[in-house]
Every structure is written in C-alpha cells, then in structure tokens.
Amino acid sequence: MIKIAVLVSGGGTNLQALIDSEKAGMFPSGKITLVLSGNDRAYALERARSAGIETAVVRRKDYETQDLFDNAVITVLKEHDIDMIVLAGYLSILGMPVIEAYPERIINIHPSLIPSFCGKGFYGLKVHQAALERGVKITGATVHYVNEIPDGGRILIQKAVAVEEGDTPEILQRRVMEQAEWKILPQAVRIVSDLLEKENSK
C-alpha cells in the first residue's frame, strides 16, 4: 500500500477532495496516512483530524536555515514511512534535499494552466488576479511533478475553466477549485499511486 503524505498550509479544500475520494474507493493502491502542515493554525488540520488522519506541523520560521527546515520535513516523512507526497495549497518552499529524497514522488496542484501565471510569487488569489488582469478567457488548474524549479516539473493533468463576465479573483478561484482542482488532483493521486504500487511489486 502506498503511504501518502498531503502537505498543506491553509483551508485544505484540496485535502478534503482527496479524503472524500479515498473514502469513495478511488485510491486502491494508496492511503493518506499523514497531513503535514506548514502552519499550525491551518483549517486543513481540522479536516485531517475529523478524518482520523495523523497530523504534523513543521513551520519554516522555527528553523534558522532552509537546510534545517528541509531536514525536519524529511525526518517527519521518514518517521511515517511515506512513499508519495501531495502538495495541496502548500506554501513553504521545499529544498533540493526533500526533492532528491522523493524523485518523481512529489506532485503539486497549481491553480492555472502552466506555463501561464506560475513560478515565483504566483500562489493563491494572486494567480487569479493576474489571469483577470491579463484578460484571459480560459484558465484552469494543473497537476505537475515537483522539481527544483517552482511549478517547473513534468505536467501530469490539466483542466480548463472559463473566465466569466464580472469575475472577481475570489469567484474565479472558487470556480477553478470546484471545476478543476478538486477533480484533477484526486485523478493524479490515483495515477501516481497505482504507478508506484506497480513499481514496488516488480
């Protein structure tokens, strides 16, 4: 069974989509066994507790350097024997040591159609603000593997969402979540966990 850690920082609506999908039997090869938050007040932690999933908090500000933070994250993941990592609204930067410890085993959901509106500084509402300012008619969400370039890894799944008259960043964010993020992230977790399980059984 592939042990999955979901890394969060905020409301956890993507985590909730994963919890609901797992409950619906969508992950025959994987199980969410840890929710690791970069923020001790994240509502995502409440969602994990209600679902009976173990939680941990590792805050970047508690560590002098990025390296010390990376090592703390790796220690928690190894303690839980984690095989695969899902970044779901996770806002801390993971350094190379973490990425090298989990090659092709970390995926991230980004709320735009990469390569648009991604990279440094593009997260949360800022992504939708930029899309509205540019006047795009179509936006969406992307699930990609995580490598050393922010939002730079191989793309796994994308889903398009229409921008509508009068959209505010908040309205657009909600539509992208409902119509894209909450659908393609569970799909990607299913694909990658099945793949890793097959690799393990070789």
Ligand code: GRF
């Ligand atoms: C949202 O901006 C979402 O689009 C992005 O991360 C933020 C929080 O998501 N993926 P969540 O509700 O914490 O999953």
